[in-house]
Amino acid sequence: MGIRVGIAGVSGYAGVELLRLLHRHPAVRITALSAGRGAGRALSDLWPGWTGAALPPVGRLDVDHLAEHCDVVFLALPHGVSQTVVPALLERGVDVVDLGADHRLTDPEAYAAAYGAPHTCPELLSLATYGLPEQNRDVLAGARLVACPGCYPTATAIAALPLVEEGLADLVFSDCLSGISGAGRKAGPRNLYAEVQESVTAYGLAGAHRHTPEMEQALGVPVVFSPHLVPMVRGMLATVKVRLRRPVSGEELRDLYRERYARHPAVVVRDEVPATRDVRGTAAAHVFPLVDIRREVATVVSAIDNLGKGAAGQAVHAFNLSRGLPETAGLPLVPLLP
């Protein structure tokens, strides 16, 4: 039959991508759907492209209903909402894969500082497992609460982890370019077509973006993070620069990355700069490291799909690991081209 899975937040972009991935996952049956907006409406009202699909109706977020019908629930909810339902779900025996930000930071004070209010259930922060497979594959086995990484921290970590682990970096510059779907489906000037098409900008600079502490927690060094919005729907590119603490050749660096990611099926070390189109619709990250000998700087570029490896795809990956399923079961690893 398959693991009974629910998706909370199916009206959002990460939610509908989860739906696409879990709908074709060989070990899964989708048994519950909920949405804030749109509860009580047909799925086809929220997403006309799904007209005709045989799926459960879309209800409100209801712990009882989820506990009755699901073994695992994927939460794709706004900041602050998942912490209100996770304790009850866990208690009722339901495992949780949380795509939101509520359980990523382990330090309650860091959480409060970044999100502007104390966590309502701080003991969850130490219980959650950070769902970056390339960092935590082993500890994800059996995890009951997975905190899926943010999209920017994922792209930055994949690019910077080998440098940092090797002691080559004491400060990481990460400039990231994100598609507009990262801003969510709620209308505002930042995601209005005529305001973002044919324009780029930056935001959340100088440590102001909430993903900065998450990156620094994952990497253990300070990060100068500069996020940019570019006129595309999906995709994220991170260009990481590090002033090398000791000289390294391009060859050495490439070998370092090849070894580091050799047994990680969702990371491809490339011989040239990747583009986000190479990973569109996938749970993969493509990464390319190179050295500027003269300026003693390493530059590493990683490309992900912000809704794939940066959200739903990585969530399914972590779910597979938490359940002991084959690591790539149901995982999309080849792109939609062009």
Place this chain on the structure above:
Amino acid sequence: MGIRVGIAGVSGYAGVELLRLLHRHPAVRITALSAGRGAGRALSDLWPGWTGAALPPVGRLDVDHLAEHCDVVFLALPHGVSQTVVPALLERGVDVVDLGADHRLTDPEAYAAAYGAPHTCPELLSLATYGLPEQNRDVLAGARLVACPGCYPTATAIAALPLVEEGLADLVFSDCLSGISGAGRKAGPRNLYAEVQESVTAYGLAGAHRHTPEMEQALGVPVVFSPHLVPMVRGMLATVKVRLRRPVSGEELRDLYRERYARHPAVVVRDEVPATRDVRGTAAAHVFPLVDIRREVATVVSAIDNLGKGAAGQAVHAFNLSRGLPETAGLPLVPLLP
């Protein structure tokens, strides 16, 4: 195990979409790949997003090689090329699914008029089966040479067939909007980014487009076809208008479409105008008919993915029917959103 399948023309947009679909098709094994440009290069040189996939090397178009390794070959080749290899493939026992235009028109003179040169093997024209499942499902069973419809004829036929079959139309106006991937991967002013972004235009008006005779053959009535290029990569919308030969209510028209497509899994009759995003990456067509009582006109909108239902997706659909496989085996029917 599985049917051994080759793809000729994998460097193009329809070719790489075939690769994506056949790679995950449960009844298929990909055993040969060829490309004009790029023969002898690794697949990852042509499509870096496919780096690391376990697939055969990319060779030149070679009938002997294909005959040795394949039961079926999908041809995604420029106009005029497939007619040079199809006879030998069929003779060697290899079935052919041709995505190109070479075998769509049944009349050799119509072919010569549209494509500017006589067909080199005109007897194939009567042998080929036009691969529109909604028109030819039964005759596709066992077909050895499938001529897949063009993207514009597909979108137009899905919208207009019920009207025409019912005798309601003696002239069809079809205005179609196409994504730029339809222009192919060869660089030219029509597909240069800075020339097409933030601009729309029309072309091939007044019967000049080669898809016009194909539409008229499929529908059996004259078609005034106006194709437009719009700044998006994938997707096609057809807006068909018909001056009704007798009064019809909106209800009647909707029922007509519902019945006509009731048992066709790749067509969804909608209650509102579809958008091409609803079918992105799929082999489905969404269609919505409505009546303007006062002006005695029916307007029908259909949406397809020009590379899906308009090319590779429909090719896989026709392949399934030709082989007696489950009709929707390996067929993508839910979209990539957003």
Place this chain on the structure above:
Amino acid sequence: MGIRVGIAGVSGYAGVELLRLLHRHPAVRITALSAGRGAGRALSDLWPGWTGAALPPVGRLDVDHLAEHCDVVFLALPHGVSQTVVPALLERGVDVVDLGADHRLTDPEAYAAAYGAPHTCPELLSLATYGLPEQNRDVLAGARLVACPGCYPTATAIAALPLVEEGLADLVFSDCLSGISGAGRKAGPRNLYAEVQESVTAYGLAGAHRHTPEMEQALGVPVVFSPHLVPMVRGMLATVKVRLRRPVSGEELRDLYRERYARHPAVVVRDEVPATRDVRGTAAAHVFPLVDIRREVATVVSAIDNLGKGAAGQAVHAFNLSRGLPETAGLPLVPLLP
């Protein structure tokens, strides 16, 4: 010196385009600005690109203020608002160029049917002059209230007028493609980036769009109007099809258009299909007529900038005529390329 001009609605897309055009108009001084949203804020808050410009502050819509400071006021307001201020402005001696829909239809009943409520000042409907220079150049001289045409009616009329005036058409099919800026700056699913990028759709079909009666009033024949939204910010293309009431050659049709528009500086009759990029940022329309002899159909394509010839540019054009200024004073007629 110069004519003292106010702009009401400067926070919207048509408003800011008016600002750009009037700011460099040689016969004009901008003396008042108002905005619904954003009243009391600096212009640079509404439009950061205007930071540093020496312009009046942005206030609320205030008839007294406008009457004191302006000879002419351009209104770029939502439906229904301008009829509440026009009577007082005219009475106070201020001329009005209205870019909105309130005074386009001459028949109060047609107005009420299209806009869902009776006009509050129906006597204005007969007083207003429809601001299509190619139709009403002479009557615009001295006009105190100009009702600027809608974007779709402008594009359709430029393409269809010669055919209709020549008695060649008894039914006009107009399929139009519009950039998203036409939907305005208020956020909603129709103008959210991730909902409209890489997708096209149609809407307001079968006579449901409010511009249909306006087109039929301007042309005097029934119009089957099919508007489409395409993923670009600015630009509009109309593809008009007409079943010819008598045979016409392509040559004849081209001559007809050349003569009709010979002395109209904002219309260029082209020898090939125009693209909207050809008129980006301009007050011009490019038009191309051709005949399908076999199907006895004429197809005419016109391209405008929906915010230029379709709104602010044409408003300035009509203003010039109403004031007896040189017809092309301050009128942008060459495009921003690429």
Place this chain on the structure above:
Amino acid sequence: MGIRVGIAGVSGYAGVELLRLLHRHPAVRITALSAGRGAGRALSDLWPGWTGAALPPVGRLDVDHLAEHCDVVFLALPHGVSQTVVPALLERGVDVVDLGADHRLTDPEAYAAAYGAPHTCPELLSLATYGLPEQNRDVLAGARLVACPGCYPTATAIAALPLVEEGLADLVFSDCLSGISGAGRKAGPRNLYAEVQESVTAYGLAGAHRHTPEMEQALGVPVVFSPHLVPMVRGMLATVKVRLRRPVSGEELRDLYRERYARHPAVVVRDEVPATRDVRGTAAAHVFPLVDIRREVATVVSAIDNLGKGAAGQAVHAFNLSRGLPETAGLPLVPLLP
């Protein structure tokens, strides 16, 4: 009347933008046009949007013709071409504003290293004046050969100059995002619509881009330059990061920028991050500096139009200065919105 001006390279993107700006420049008359592709064709064949404009015919690049008809020639030519005509033009008394790269580097060896071949006329390198008005306003007066800065060096210099001049930086990280028009009008995979839409990538990393030595020459410190291509036609954003050599407050930094650019009409110091839309079609740069106290880093964002301030607009600006015209004569400083 007016200075007689020629444009060489009018078939390219910078060339046609020059045409737009010089066509409306009050002190200029356009007296010669040339194009590599398209010589002998009408301007309207190259740019249909210019159909009907009264301009000289488009000829080949011909020094005699230019010398006879022009006081000044603007060169918008591929690398290596302008050095073949500049000596003769200067000798014949024609001043030159060169938008290309041939005369930007002052050191012949640096030129040869960056462009792969020795300069054919190295004495020009010391004769040319680097046309960055914010650095060289005074020395531009009377300049006979202006070497207009590259787009990336312009964006980077505007952002970094105050920091560097103040001794705050010993290494500059510059991540730039460029619209695709920067890749020129020659077709290739880098500017094909379906290859760049919905995708971003980086290129020319680790010092490989030819603009790196130009930046380092302008700033006098090493630069780690990371250029990115984003799916838009026009626009460029530079995000410059500098590890501060001594602590600086945000207030101090803002004041530093305000003072530095107080009397430079083409630079606007903003209170928030600019977007490229704010400067679309203009010769202006918008810049925003801020400090990350905790990480001791300054981040400065500048936005330009790569074809405006980054090419044709800045060329006209430098031309004005070289001729003693009012600095902003004919200079577009307000954007096309939206």
